[in-house]
Amino acid sequence: MIVCSCNVISDHDVRAAVADSDDALRHAKQVYGCLGCSAECGRCARTIKNIIEEALGPCAKSCCSGCPHNEVAANDEETAPAEFALAAC
Numbered sequence: 001m002i003v004c005s006c007n008v009i010s011d012h013d014v015r016a017a018v019a020d021s022d023d024a025l026r027h028a029k030q031v032y033g034c035l036g037c038s039a040e041c042g043r044c045a046r047t048i049k050n051i052i053e054e055a056l057g058p059c060a061k062s063c064c065s066g067c068p069h070n071e072v073a074a075n076d077e078e079t080a081p082a083e084f085a086l087a088a089c
Contacts, residue, residue, distance in 0.1 A: 015055050028049055031052065
């Protein structure tokens with residue numbers, strides 16, 4: 001299913017970007033960058049965030065000490081990008 005009509009990004013594209021990334025992608029902006037585009041209207045940001053959380057599973061909320069994403073999660077909290085605001089209707 002297409003989740004971003006501005007950039008024609010599907011849910012499969014988002015899941016693949018999260019799975020293939022060496023870093024734990026936790027924000028829509030990171031997924032856009034990984035896919036070589038940027039947010040246009042921002043309406044898809046919340047859906048992309050939900051897909052990221054589903055793809056990361058238990059790592060989405062917090063990582064345990066044995067998780068390979070633990071170091072990335074600690075760094076991510078310090079430099080987390082601002083969430084996208086939804087466009088006005």
